[in-house]
Amino acid sequence: MQHLLTLEGMPRDTIVALLDRAQAFVDDADADHRSILAGRAICTLFFEPSTRTRLSFQRAAQRLGADVLNFDAATSSTTKGETARDTLKTIEAMGVHGFVVRHAENGAVAALAQAANPGTALLNAGDGRSAHPTQGLLDMLTLRQAKGADFSKLKVLIVGDVRHSRVARSDLHALRALGAGEIRVCGPKSLLPEDDGTLAGCTVTQDFDAALDGIDAVMMLRLQRERMAEGLVASLDDYRRDFGLTIARLKRASGDAVVLHPGPMNRGVEIDDEVADGPQSLILRQVANGVPVRMAVLEALLHV
Amino acid sequence: MQHLLTLEGMPRDTIVALLDRAQAFVDDADADHRSILAGRAICTLFFEPSTRTRLSFQRAAQRLGADVLNFDAATSSTTKGETARDTLKTIEAMGVHGFVVRHAENGAVAALAQAANPGTALLNAGDGRSAHPTQGLLDMLTLRQAKGADFSKLKVLIVGDVRHSRVARSDLHALRALGAGEIRVCGPKSLLPEDDGTLAGCTVTQDFDAALDGIDAVMMLRLQRERMAEGLVASLDDYRRDFGLTIARLKRASGDAVVLHPGPMNRGVEIDDEVADGPQSLILRQVANGVPVRMAVLEALLHV
């Protein structure tokens, strides 16, 4: 594996091996892993702004002893007119071995990976609405910690703007690879994907209350405010009424159901405070798992 | 001590111990202290822009071997709509042990500290007009190096916009704790605090010339240009005439009086070049002391 571009089509064993390694980093939280990537250099190359994902990768790289360069291509004035490919090739020539890349366009990271040298690894940190593979992996690690390694009896519900969500797509890829027992998807029709295969095998509904029945894990998605400007959502109040996870609604799920959200949250819109901060929330656990998951991926791609 | 939020109410012995440790770092400037915080991670979390304080904390953390993440919340577009508390909790979950926080609102850092886990330390790097405790400590270290450890005979004058100054408040807290012999405060009435206890025990005057008589240390404050827009200062010329420290004026102070300023300076407004760059100025010494003082604080809060 030279790059990590998507979880689509990734074999179950590969996913499980990455999760196992990430779990080992969790279990061994105080160990010094700095020799693993000592002398290796990683560049965060963000063509779309992001703080959380960048910090999480930085922390992972620090714990592995890698050197980190940061390039915020979204705000750089100096690369105006330069192609993303030239930017990548330039920084690669400086002796950078891995790139953590975020880009607003679908497939942009895969296209850049075509231009990379054989010894260079690209990690997709989110491209368009296509994929966010490390988020998918950290969500699976979080589910596995809570519910065990056998996903075959797991009933999972994904709620919200699946159409525009790379998180949802990577979660769906991973859930299928791990053999999740049942995957339900719920959201307003305007925010569900067109008939492009994204929801193959999923039960799809607009009725959030019904969809929660007997569910083991609720994976909430962030509502981007721009969906209102685009006319895809009538109002935040309407959205909350139909698709917001309240404490009352959560009671419809299985008694030990867990709640996930990739952040940042719109509190009071897609999720209420009582749920986000309640005992069933794994939201901060997800963030915590992001670091060991990214350590596992960086090690797999960059350790020599 | 889990956090460093303010010097108000801090026992004299605690302050002295921090200053002693900082002085040891000064005396041992070339030693390698990287093992002290090796494996520990610190995030500078700035909700208000600042470069000097952030760089000083970064340098202190580097010298102690800590990993540093930087998050400029003031300019981040990705956390719009996210609460400061959620931002803190998210980065904390990534395995960050200490936060250096600046915020424009009084008490904001203390409020965030309420949300931190028991093992997480918050360092107030300036909140509103309330406190800037490491600046207070580095000012005390600078005074102690110049004037000795016995503050009881020391006559100190603080000049300028005390009303809006967190530096002045932290200096006042520290000077009182260390038993300064006399504290005078001088500035235009519009820039002096209302009757809120800030100036308890201080001699207050608008007559800069008289206030300088026999003084051992003059602590100048920066005049924010926005005070003119707010109508609190008539003009820079007027301000300089009444409250600018000129070489002529400095002669009214004790012959070996020292001059401090937290920077950045408005040269030709609150302080003249001849003073700022003259033999009585300790302004660059203050900056230099900022690093060992922050090392002492980081060690006290984060060393395991």
Add this chain to the structure above:
Amino acid sequence: MQHLLTLEGMPRDTIVALLDRAQAFVDDADADHRSILAGRAICTLFFEPSTRTRLSFQRAAQRLGADVLNFDAATSSTTKGETARDTLKTIEAMGVHGFVVRHAENGAVAALAQAANPGTALLNAGDGRSAHPTQGLLDMLTLRQAKGADFSKLKVLIVGDVRHSRVARSDLHALRALGAGEIRVCGPKSLLPEDDGTLAGCTVTQDFDAALDGIDAVMMLRLQRERMAEGLVASLDDYRRDFGLTIARLKRASGDAVVLHPGPMNRGVEIDDEVADGPQSLILRQVANGVPVRMAVLEALLHV
């Protein structure tokens, strides 16, 4: 040598020694050089934005084990009103031993160097149109790798906006010091220097085709788009027709001629894709050489 401000007047032996050391870093690419600058601190102090040069210096500093602070003075709001000198002196006081400085004004870095302490090194990372010495050195290293150490038979052509180019000036200084056999300069009259000695000893022409005859190395310069707004260039199409390096044009040069460009490139303007990405292009090699050249300079100035 306390600072590296310009290559003008630098003895041939000094340049050769720096290139030799850089070549040793190239030959020994996997070695661990972190002890060379362990415990030393460097600040990138950019009063004009730049990403590529800053990243290259950062990577060089990382490979030498130095601590790095970054200060983007161009975008910092906190230092408004502070002089560049005060900014430098402040960060210097924090225990920073070397500064990598970029500034929009000619001679600004040399002026700042006057203010530095005896133990502090300033490295000019580009000032106005005056000098960009590490770019000059990396260009010489690239030429030497391709053409050998004896420059006396080398015919070099510099093409483009020499008037505004610090890269061209540093290249000219270095080529003269190394005894280049022939230096030709080609560009529109509006973009050639006035009679200020810059082109002393050079053959100057506006006829790009004729200038290429028998040349061994073509050093293309970036065309800043602002030259059009200034009326110095009629149109990009006209510029490409007269001064763009096409594959057809390159055939006029020596059969084993090499092509250099400091980046970022305006593809399709001063250089065509087939040339930039072709077998005679050394453009990515230049970028790669930037890191060992900067390592050699940082070591020479900062190793204790």
